Amino acid sequence: MANIKFDPGLRPYDNSGIRRRRLVVYTGPKSYVTGGDSIAAGDVDLGTIEDMSENVAYNPTTPAIFFLALDQSVAAGGPTNGKIRWFSATATEVSNGTDLSGSSSIIEFIGR
Numbered sequence: 001m002a003n004i005k006f007d008p009g010l011r012p013y014d015n016s017g018i019r020r021r022r023l024v025v026y027t028g029p030k031s032y033v034t035g036g037d038s039i040a041a042g043d044v045d046l047g048t049i050e051d052m053s054e055n056v057a058y059n060p061t062t063p064a065i066f067f068l069a070l071d072q073s074v075a076a077g078g079p080t081n082g083k084i085r086w087f088s089a090t091a092t093e094v095s096n097g098t099d100l101s102g103s104s105s106i107i108e109f110i111g112r
Contacts, residue, residue: 002039004028028100036083046111048079059103
């Protein structure tokens with residue numbers, strides 16, 4: 001399950017027309033599972049997730065940069081659930097079991 005934190009300093013709750021927007025701090029999993037880190041719309045206080053801003057996560061210790069993408073395919077759970085997939089700078093998915101807990105990103109989720 002995704003490690004999500006609502007930071008009041010980010011003004012995490014916002015509305016844009018009929019869409020609701022959530023700005024959260026997302027920290028990577030201790031042990032990444034190939035195919036992505038599971039996320040449910042309820043994790044970010046939404047009924048459905050329609051979009052996630054494409055993001056970069058950074059680990060200042062290694063240092064390493066990762067690219068994050070939301071997979072909402074039917075296999076990943078559709079619009080209510082999904083997977084946050086992590087990719088290296090060479091555009092290959094991070095290996096199974098990789099510790100990403102030192103990497104984080106501010107992500108905007110849009111939904112209803």
